[in-house]
Amino acid sequence: MADVFDRIADWLQKLAFFDADLGGLVEQLSDRLIDGGVPVTRVSLGRLMMHPVIGLLDATWDASNHRIEWTVLPRSSVTADLFDKAPFGENSKLANEIAKQHFNKEVWDLADGLANGTIKFPFMRANLTDQATRDKFPLFQKLAQAGVTDYVVCSAPFGNRTVVFDGEMEWALGASVSFATKRRSGFTDREIDGLSRLSLPLLGAARVLSEQFLAAELMEVYLGKLSGRSVLNGQIARGDVSIIDCALLFSDMRGSTVLSQRLSSENYVATVNQFFDCVGGAVHDHGGEVLKFVGDGLLAIFPFDGQRRLPEDMCEAALSAAREAFQRNEELDPSDRVEFGVGLHTGAAVYGNVGT
Numbered sequence: 001m002a003d004v005f006d007r008i009a010d011w012l013q014k015l016a017f018f019d020a021d022l023g024g025l026v027e028q029l030s031d032r033l034i035d036g037g038v039p040v041t042r043v044s045l046g047r048l049m050m051h052p053v054i055g056l057l058d059a060t061w062d063a064s065n066h067r068i069e070w071t072v073l074p075r076s077s078v079t080a081d082l083f084d085k086a087p088f089g090e091n092s093k094l095a096n097e098i099a100k101q102h103f104n105k106e107v108w109d110l111a112d113g114l115a116n117g118t119i120k121f122p123f124m125r126a127n128l129t130d131q132a133t134r135d136k137f138p139l140f141q142k143l144a145q146a147g148v149t150d151y152v153v154c155s156a157p158f159g160n161r162t163v164v165f166d167g168e169m170e171w172a173l174g175a176s177v178s179f180a181t182k183r184r185s186g187f188t189d190r191e192i193d194g195l196s197r198l199s200l201p202l203l204g205a206a207r208v209l210s211e212q213f214l215a216a217e218l219m220e221v222y223l224g225k226l227s228g229r230s231v232l233n234g235q236i237a238r239g240d241v242s243i244i245d246c247a248l249l250f251s252d253m254r255g256s257t258v259l260s261q262r263l264s265s266e267n268y269v270a271t272v273n274q275f276f277d278c279v280g281g282a283v284h285d286h287g288g289e290v291l292k293f294v295g296d297g298l299l300a301i302f303p304f305d306g307q308r309r310l311p312e313d314m315c316e317a318a319l320s321a322a323r324e325a326f327q328r329n330e331e332l333d334p335s336d337r338v339e340f341g342v343g344l345h346t347g348a349a350v351y352g353n354v355g356t
Helices: 004-015 022-035 080-084 087-102 107-116 138-145 189-223 225-232 256-262 265-285 311-330
Strands: 040-048 054-062 067-074 123-127 150-157 174-181 241-253 289-294 297-303 340-352
Touching (some): 004 022, 022 054, 022 067, 040 087, 040 189, 087 150, 123 189, 241 311, 256 265, 265 289, 265 297, 311 340
Antiparallel strands (some): 040 054, 054 067
């Protein structure tokens, strides 16, 4: 007869067919565990991201407020030192060692190994009523002060070899999930077995949902919010166009050809990036979207939607962005300043995929 853990595992498999968010997954999971008689007081799900800005994403549910708290760390903050100070980090290092031992096999054999138990991802349990255990990590001390008595964590590497921390971890991309309780006696043996069985399908579902999030984030970074959303919604064929009303901003460096001949390649690229930081940063800060970098120029739009993005507001935003771009340039050291121009226009534009 299926128990609460089997039922949740089956639900997780079905969830992969739909668009859901990571925070909703953690919240629903916590509610279903409690409804099934498992006294979780905290559930946390986190993963390392292959993203130009985001390094780590974590969603934590706490029974004290029944809300999801997000932790988003930039790539620069995800260091080996951070891993040494957290149970997720320690367990992820163990998962990395397992990956180094087994991930040279065919994926079909890996799946068989996980199914028959010859390959097991690390599942760590911590008794937080023990002083020595509490002293191991700052998180354990914090949880113990809040009344947590028992804590378990499972980590799984994903099948993408990504070397980080100067080679210390070769299979860094993965996810971890932890469960905590305030029950005086901690989790029962049955609950530990159930949470262990549940962790694998849960981390698999987390990979699917976080990859959806990652795809949307990468589309926004490299294509812009409006363009990225259009691509994810299927507007990808040549000739897929629509008419949008917007304010247009075009900016172009002055004397770029002369600079490219006078400066080294590295210094020229740094100068162009300085220009893009001035103009592109101002565009983003005023609600615009950079559609394209065209050599040493850029094209940006401030779309109207008739509700929150009214034409007069977007035109004012485009004008303010242009002024701020010039102001940012003036605030640079004289040797770093770039000469550029800005043109503004408003009206209807054909927006979509044109050309090869």
